[in-house]
Amino acid sequence: MSDSACFKPRVIEPVVDNQPEGLGLAVELWLAHPVDGIAGRAVQIHLRSGAKMAQAEALRDLLHAFGTDIVVA
16 A cells, blocks of 8 residues: 555454444554544444455455545544
């Protein structure tokens, strides 16, 4: 990914041990710099119940490909 990207995406599994609805898979964005209004340096996108690892990886790859065009502000 370009050095100008605002974040680095990765897939995390499971988000919660018992995986209640919507918390089985997530894509996590590690922010390159602090953003006002966001506590910490990571934002998680929780995928809906039934999401497959391949779908999470495809979303991660898409975010990675367009990372230089997305600004977290």
